Amino acid sequence: MSNHLHVVLKIDIYQANSWTDREVLEHWHQLFKGTEITQKFVQGEIIESNEIIALKHSIAQYRSRLSDISWFMRCLNEPIARKANIEDNCTGHFWEGRFKSQALLDEAAVLACMAYVELNPIRAKMADTPEQSDYTSLKLRVQAALKGKQATRLLPFIGNECLNQPKGINFSLKEYLELVDETGRIIRDDKRGAISSNAIKVLTRLNISSDNWIKITSEFGKLFHGPVGTLQELTSYCDHLDKRRRHFSSCCQYFQAG
Known part of the structure; x- marks a missing residue:
């Protein structure tokens, strides 16, 4: 619409939990760069023993975010705001406030x-x-x-x-x-x-x-x-x-x- 948008979402936590560690990182890297360690893992490079804990932490964090409405809206709204500010030659907040969500129960x-x-x-x-x-x-x-x-x-x-x-x-x-x-x-x-x-x-x-x-x-x-x-x-x-x-x-x- 001219000043807002509506999105109907289905959050599939079970699918996100079924992904392998590599699949989680591949999905995440389509959105964000990730870390040097996650990039090494996806590229098949050797992960040092002192890097494993950080890698597992990143994977668990990304898995959670990939089924999170707040992170979905962030990935949707931020590019729109950036493009609008470039178009209007201005800076600052584009959206009036945080998004609102409602659970659809049936x-x-x-x-x-x-x-x-x-x-x-x-x-x-x-x-x-x-x-x-x-x-x-x-x-x-x-x-x-x-x-x-x-x-x-x-x-x-x-x-x-x-x-x-x-x-x-x-x-x-x-x-x-x-x-x-x-x-x-x-x-x-x-x-x-x-x-x-x-x-x-x-x-x-x-x-x-x-x-x-x-x-x-x-x-x-x-x-x-x-x-x-x-x-x-x-x-x-x-x-x-x-x-x-x-x-x-x-x-x-x-x-x-x-």
């Missing part, structure tokens, strides 16, 4: 948040249709779908049957594209609730009424200021973090079929 919350982000340019009248929206994952998905493929570097839609399939979103890409397209038309034309029967079937599986879906995908940023999902998922989330109070529980009402 599939319905993920899809609703994704649709909200995809339709940001529609609400801002920066594009007429979702597939014309620059800098959105949906545009990349549409371009790939026209070739019968899934967009690379994006979590794939793996259909409703997830047995023996890679990690992904348990809906078909076609269902998602149609749902977002219809939602975008409604938001643009301000025709609340005018959703087709096929889209309603998807919302039924998500246990969200059509009215709630339109409200969520239009006002996600205003409605939710903490974890997002059903009351059951919020309760589990709070229990996992040993939180005694379920803050933001009133917002769970939007993830119930009317």
Whole structure:
């Protein structure tokens, strides 16, 4: 957008923990130079005995950072800020403050948040249709779908049957594209609730009424200021973090079929 951005992330700690030491360093060196010792290790040079402790410390630190949202945002925001300052011929802070993050607790919350982000340019009248929206994952998905493929570097839609399939979103890409397209038309034309029967079937599986879906995908940023999902998922989330109070529980009402 003109003054901010939204990113929907999946943090896969298990994958980061499964990488070998070499894979960790190879990933890290794509982003940062690392240390002289980590460079020596990757290049297959001999590591002296007095260097092993420092090497292991660096690997453990990098492994943690490669699955850390704060480090992801740092790697994303710093280059943008530097380029903007060069373009504006100025120095100093570019972003107003630190990023904000919200936990998406279930599939319905993920899809609703994704649709909200995809339709940001529609609400801002920066594009007429979702597939014309620059800098959105949906545009990349549409371009790939026209070739019968899934967009690379994006979590794939793996259909409703997830047995023996890679990690992904348990809906078909076609269902998602149609749902977002219809939602975008409604938001643009301000025709609340005018959703087709096929889209309603998807919302039924998500246990969200059509009215709630339109409200969520239009006002996600205003409605939710903490974890997002059903009351059951919020309760589990709070229990996992040993939180005694379920803050933001009133917002769970939007993830119930009317």
